[in-house]
Amino acid sequence: MPHVLSWKQKNPNISIFYSSELLPTSAFHFSISLVPTSKVPMAQNHNSQEQPLLLSGNSKRANFSEKSPWFLSLAKWTLKCLMWVILIIWVCAIFFFCIGRDILQKWIKATQGTIFGITGSIFLGFSAPILIIAFLAFIYISAFPGDDFEKKKSKFPRFRLWTFPVLVDGPFGVVSATEFIGIVLFIVYVLWTMTYYTVENTEILSKEFIPSKEKSFLMLELTGLRLGLIGLFCMVFLFLPVARGSILLRLIDIPFEHATRYHVWLGHLTMFLFTLHGLFYMISWGLQGILLKKMLEWADIGVANLPGVISLSAGLLMWVTSLHPVRKKQFELFFYTHQLYVVFVVFLALHVGDFVFSMVAGAVFLFMLDRFLRFCQSRTKVDLLSASCRPCGTIELTFSKPANLHYNALSFIFVQVRELSWLQWHPFSVSSSPLDGKNHISVLIKVLGSWTDKLRDIIRSYPDQSKGGSHLPPSRITASVEGPYGHESPYHLMYENLILVAGGIGISPFLAILSDILHRVQEEKPCLPKNILVIWAVKKSKELSLLSAVDAQSTFPSFFERLDLDIQTFVTQQTEPSLEEGKIEQTETVSFPSIFMKHGSHMSSLVGTGNNLFGGLYVVLSTLGFIVLFGFVQVYYIEKFGIYQWWYRGLLYTACMVAGVVFFGGVVIILWHFFEERREKHEKLGASNENSNDVAEPVLNCEMGQTGLASVQTVNYGCRPNFEELFTNFSDKVGSADIGVLVCGPPALQCSVAKECRSQNLQRGRMNHAIFHFNSHSFDL
Numbered sequence: 001m002p003h004v005l006s007w008k009q010k011n012p013n014i015s016i017f018y019s020s021e022l023l024p025t026s027a028f029h030f031s032i033s034l035v036p037t038s039k040v041p042m043a044q045n046h047n048s049q050e051q052p053l054l055l056s057g058n059s060k061r062a063n064f065s066e067k068s069p070w071f072l073s074l075a076k077w078t079l080k081c082l083m084w085v086i087l088i089i090w091v092c093a094i095f096f097f098c099i100g101r102d103i104l105q106k107w108i109k110a111t112q113g114t115i116f117g118i119t120g121s122i123f124l125g126f127s128a129p130i131l132i133i134a135f136l137a138f139i140y141i142s143a144f145p146g147d148d149f150e151k152k153k154s155k156f157p158r159f160r161l162w163t164f165p166v167l168v169d170g171p172f173g174v175v176s177a178t179e180f181i182g183i184v185l186f187i188v189y190v191l192w193t194m195t196y197y198t199v200e201n202t203e204i205l206s207k208e209f210i211p212s213k214e215k216s217f218l219m220l221e222l223t224g225l226r227l228g229l230i231g232l233f234c235m236v237f238l239f240l241p242v243a244r245g246s247i248l249l250r251l252i253d254i255p256f257e258h259a260t261r262y263h264v265w266l267g268h269l270t271m272f273l274f275t276l277h278g279l280f281y282m283i284s285w286g287l288q289g290i291l292l293k294k295m296l297e298w299a300d301i302g303v304a305n306l307p308g309v310i311s312l313s314a315g316l317l318m319w320v321t322s323l324h325p326v327r328k329k330q331f332e333l334f335f336y337t338h339q340l341y342v343v344f345v346v347f348l349a350l351h352v353g354d355f356v357f358s359m360v361a362g363a364v365f366l367f368m369l370d371r372f373l374r375f376c377q378s379r380t381k382v383d384l385l386s387a388s389c390r391p392c393g394t395i396e397l398t399f400s401k402p403a404n405l406h407y408n409a410l411s412f413i414f415v416q417v418r419e420l421s422w423l424q425w426h427p428f429s430v431s432s433s434p435l436d437g438k439n440h441i442s443v444l445i446k447v448l449g450s451w452t453d454k455l456r457d458i459i460r461s462y463p464d465q466s467k468g469g470s471h472l473p474p475s476r477i478t479a480s481v482e483g484p485y486g487h488e489s490p491y492h493l494m495y496e497n498l499i500l501v502a503g504g505i506g507i508s509p510f511l512a513i514l515s516d517i518l519h520r521v522q523e524e525k526p527c528l529p530k531n532i533l534v535i536w537a538v539k540k541s542k543e544l545s546l547l548s549a550v551d552a553q554s555t556f557p558s559f560f561e562r563l564d565l566d567i568q569t570f571v572t573q574q575t576e577p578s579l580e581e582g583k584i585e586q587t588e589t590v591s592f593p594s595i596f597m598k599h600g601s602h603m604s605s606l607v608g609t610g611n612n613l614f615g616g617l618y619v620v621l622s623t624l625g626f627i628v629l630f631g632f633v634q635v636y637y638i639e640k641f642g643i644y645q646w647w648y649r650g651l652l653y654t655a656c657m658v659a660g661v662v663f664f665g666g667v668v669i670i671l672w673h674f675f676e677e678r679r680e681k682h683e684k685l686g687a688s689n690e691n692s693n694d695v696a697e698p699v700l701n702c703e704m705g706q707t708g709l710a711s712v713q714t715v716n717y718g719c720r721p722n723f724e725e726l727f728t729n730f731s732d733k734v735g736s737a738d739i740g741v742l743v744c745g746p747p748a749l750q751c752s753v754a755k756e757c758r759s760q761n762l763q764r765g766r767m768n769h770a771i772f773h774f775n776s777h778s779f780d781l
Contacts, residue, residue: 027339127361133251142487158771236360307347346483381601382399385399407441499535501742502745514709535723743778
C-alpha cells in the first residue's frame with residue numbers, strides 16, 4: 001500500500017517581504033525488486049504463494065483482477081500526471097523563490113490587472129495550486145474509488161521506502177525512509193535559504209553609508225523578517241495535516257493519526273521560527289530604547305506590530321502546553337489552549353495584511369472547510385445501541401450509524417459525551433468490522449483516566465432495559481461522534497502474510513481486522529491475507545477475554561481450514577494462570593431498545609470521508625463563494641472607499657474566507673443533509689424485513705474455552721515476546737515474501753517492533769528471506 005509522506009513548504013517575496021520554504025517531494029513510489037533464486041515452500045499451506053486465497057480451489061469465485069478499459073486507465077494516469085505537474089511547478093516556484101524574485105515581479109505585473117489586484121496575483125501563485133489539486137483529488141477518488149488488491153500485490157518481495165523504518169529511537173520516534181528523506185531535505189532547504197538571505201542582507205547593508213550601529217539594528221530586523229516569512233510558509237503545512245477528513249490526506253492515503261505527527265513536527269518548527277522572528281525585532285528595538293513603543297504600534301500601512309504580538313503570544317501558549325511533558329500530564333490544559341488557534345490566525349492576518357496572508361490562505365481555507373464540516377457533523381446526538389463494562393477494565397460502546405456511511409477496519413472515530421465535557425473529543429479505533437453489520441459501529445475503551453472513569457460510572461448507573469429495568473433518566477448519555485477517519489485503502493488486505501503486534505487495548509483495531517478477514521474469506525470477497533501471526537502482550541490474564549469480541553465460530557466455523565492463524569499471547573505480570581481463569585466472567589451490559597432511545601438518531605453522514613459528490617461540491621462552491629465575496633468587497637468597498645489599511649484589509653479577507661465556508665458551503669451541507677435523510681428513509685423501508693437483527697449485541701460470554709479464536713491461541717506467562725525469534729520463525733515459514741507488520745501500542749512497543757523489522761531487512765543474507773513492512777496504527781497525541 002502506498003504510504004506517502006507529504007512534505008511541502010513554500011516562500012513568497014513581496015517588495016521587502018521575502019519568505020522561503022521547502023516542499024520536499026512527497027509520495028515517493030520507489031521500490032527495489034529482489035528476485036529470489038529459490039523458494040522455500042510454506043508449511044501447512046497447499047496453495048501457491050503467488051495464488052491468492054480467494055482464487056484457489058473454487059471455480060465459482062469471482063475474478064477480482066479483471067483489467068480496466070484502456071480509456072479508464074488513460075484517464076486515471078492523466079489525472080495523476082496533471083496533479084503531479086501542478087505540484088512540481090508549485091514546489092519549484094517555492095524552492096527557488098529566493099533566487100527568482102524577478103519572475104515573481106513579472107508574474108504580478110501580468111496578473112494584477114484583475115479586480116483582485118496584487119492579492120489575487122499572490123493567491124493565484126501560492127494558494128490556488130493546493131486548491132486545484134484538492135478539486136482534482138475529488139474527481140480522482142470518485143472516479144477510481146479503490147484499486148484491486150491483486151494489482152497491488154508484487155510478484156517478488158521488495159523494499160518500500162514508506163514502510164522501511166530508518167530511525168527507531170530519538171525525538172521523532174519511528175521514522176520511515178520516506179519521512180527521513182523529507183526531514184533531511186527540509187533541513188537542508190531551510191539552512192540554505194537562511195544562508196542565502198544572510199549573505200544577501202550583508203551585501204545590501206555594505207552598500208549603505210550609515211553608522212555601523214544602525215547597520216547592526218537593520219541586520220537584526222532583516223534577519224527577523226526572513227525568519228518570520230519562512231515561518232509563515234511553514235504554516236501552510238502546519239494546517240494541511242490537521243484537517244481530519246482532508247481530501248489531500250485521502251489522496252495520498254495518509255490517515256489523520258499519522259498526519260498528526262507531521263503537524264507536531266511542523267508546529268515546533270513554525271513556532272521556533274516565529275519566536276526567533278519576534279526575538280530579533282525585540283532585541284533591535286530594545287537596543288534602540290523603543291521596545292514598548294514598537295510593540296504597541298498599530299500601523300495602517302505596513303505590518304501592525306500589536307496584532308503580531310497578540311498572535312505570537314497565542315502561539316507561544318499553544319506551543320508550551322503542547323510539549324510532551326505538559327501534554328502528557330495536563331492533557332486538558334493542552335486541549336483548551338489549542339483552541340487559541342483562532343486568535344493566532346486572525347491576528348496574524350491583521351499583522352501582515354491581505355496580500356501577504358494570501359500566501360497561506362489556501363491551506364488555512366482547507367482547514368476551515370474541514371473544521372466547519374466537523375462542527376456540523378458533531379451537532380448530531382447519536383444513539384448508543386449498547387454499552388458494556390468488562391471485568392478487564394474495558395468499556396465497549398456500540399453506536400448507531402447509517403448504512404451508507406462506510407468505513408474500514410483501520411478507521412477511528414472521535415467521541416464526545418456531553419455529560420462529561422462539552423469540549424473534549426477522544427479518538428478511538430473501531431473494534432468492529434464493516435461486515436459485522438451495516439447499521440452499527442463499535443469501539444473498545446480502556447479505563448485509564450478521569451474521563452473514562454466517569455463514563456464507566458454512568459454506564460453502571462443504568463438499569464438494563466432489556467431485562468425489565470426502570471425507564472432511563474432523560475439525557476444521561478448524550479453522545480456525539482465525528483468520523484470515521486483513517487486509511488482510504490484497507491492496507492491490511494494487501495498482504496498475504498500479516499504480523500499483528502498489540503500491547504494491551506491495542507488489540508482493539510486488530511479485532512476489527514480479524515473479523516473483517518474472516519467475513520471476507522467466508523463471503524468470498526477480495527482478501528489476500530492467508531498467514532496471520534498475532535502477537536499480543538498484556539499485563540494480566542483477565543485481559544484475554546477481549547478476544548471474545550470476535551465471534552469466529554459463528555462468523556466462519558471452519559476458518560482454520562482456509563486461514564493459517566496463530567495468536568501468541570504474553571502475560572507479562574503473571575507467572576501462571578490465575579485460579580479464576582477459564583471461568584465465565586460477568587460483563588455488565590446495558591442494551592438500549594429503540595423505544596428507549598432518547599434521540600432517535602445515528603451518526604451523521606456529513607463527514608469528509610463520506611459522499612464524494614457532495615464533498616467535492618462543498619469544497620468547490622465554498623471556494624467560489626470566497627472568491628466572489630472578496631471580489632465584491634474589493635470593488636464595492638475597498639476601492640470605492642479607498643480602504644488602504646493593511647490590517648483592515650486582512651480582516652476583510654479573513655471575513656470573506658469565513659463567509660464563503662459558512663454561507664456558500666452551508667448551502668451544500670443543507671442539501672447534503674436532506675439528501676442523506678431521504679436516502680436513509682428509502683433504505684429503512686427496503687431493509688425493514690431484510691435484516692431485523694442487525695443491531696449489535698455485546699458479547700456476554702467471556703469464557704476462555706477452546707472455541708473460536710481461543711482455539712488458535714497460545715498463552716505464555718511471565719515473559720515478554722521475543723520478536724527476533726517470532727519474526728525469524730514466521731519468515732522461515734512463508735519464505736521469500738512480503739510481510740506486513742502492523743503494530744498498535746505504546747511508543748516503546750512501536751520502537752521495538754520497528755527495530756526488529758529493520759534488523760531483519762538489513763540482515764537479509766539469503767535471497768529467500770522475507771521482507772518486513774512496518775506500519776503503525778497508534779494514535780499518539
